[in-house]
Amino acid sequence: MARPRKALLDLDRIADTALELVDETGDFTVPEIARRLGVQTASVYHHVDGRPGIVELLRARVGTEIDATLLEGRPWESALRAFAYSYRAAFAAHPHLIRLLTGEPVRAPSVVAVYERMVVLMEEAGFAPEAVMVTLTAFENLLFGAALDLAAPEVMWTVPAEVSAPRLAAALAAQPTGTGRADRAFEFAINVLIDGFSRLLKQD
């Protein structure tokens, strides 16, 4: 049964399975992908450039879930905010994914295109040339940190019994119910950051 008439494997099936494993266990393994697809481990290597190639597949996958068109046709504040929410939503759907993607630099053309668009947006808004990368990097730092926060279990924010931290415990208890700590923090941080960009713009 070498070389079936219809291919058993393709990039989509590999990416789907890898993402399944990441969602279920926090990581993926080439042999485990092969097992789930009922195929030999070596077969996967005929479609993909090793494990790093599969990571790139996942990077592309999450990239398609982020809606870059949100950057178009609206004021820059609204554009950045909408993009930020879309970005975070993509990682909220796969909380463990961000950890796998922090390894390698972002060089995919589609990602570079998004940055290019953001630069144009900020320039048209009137930001000074030296200010553009500073604001976009600050923006990206927050997006990264917020994405990582999604992978942090809420357990992380319960005070261990053996430690005395009464005010922390009280602050945690004082959180409004409904939307979580992480959601509110993200919303607040994005607002603050964009307000900060605004004031930088006006002071120029």
Add this chain to the structure above:
Amino acid sequence: MARPRKALLDLDRIADTALELVDETGDFTVPEIARRLGVQTASVYHHVDGRPGIVELLRARVGTEIDATLLEGRPWESALRAFAYSYRAAFAAHPHLIRLLTGEPVRAPSVVAVYERMVVLMEEAGFAPEAVMVTLTAFENLLFGAALDLAAPEVMWTVPAEVSAPRLAAALAAQPTGTGRADRAFEFAINVLIDGFSRLLKQD
């Protein structure tokens, strides 16, 4: 030569070597630590609770490099800012370390103590109980994202030749020399965030 009169291994030597490897290669391996220390792999397991135990050692190590006393004896804005710089400096010294530490929740008593202190600081400054965790989470998100940014090679910010991104290239070229993109972005973001906290405080 089983059981020498003077122990060949101890936690400090294991942590030192692991950190060396992380700095040099971006990761560590139990056998590689053993090789560097001229010892069998199995020996390491007599001192440490497996690979995760070594990660905890590294977490503790970076924890000691962050100066939590900076939170004491000054206004909250200055305290948060100083702590943020100390935090980032600790990871700047070991840029690859942050990736290893994002896996497990922070439950070390010393870390909880820092959060407890921050909560008290914010409460004494007059922040509403519901606002405290929101601001601290936003603060932490930025610290995490900024630490990850330190591991991103500047190469990440050079436009690939095959992609057309003229404005991005120009914005990168417009950056002031001297301190890098990452440093300026961090400084800016921290200022903006703390200003935002300030305004939240006044509007209460």
Add this chain to the structure above:
DNA sequence: ACCTGAACACCGTTCAAGT
């Protein structure tokens, strides 16, 4: 071109045996 089966180097972990 696509899959199999076998192989190799390497990692994380355990355990009995020695002092």
Add this chain to the structure above:
DNA sequence: ACCTGAACACCGTTCAAGT
């Protein structure tokens, strides 16, 4: 208590062989 030597399961990767 601390180290060795050997063992095991598992992973990433390669390659000749088959259709």
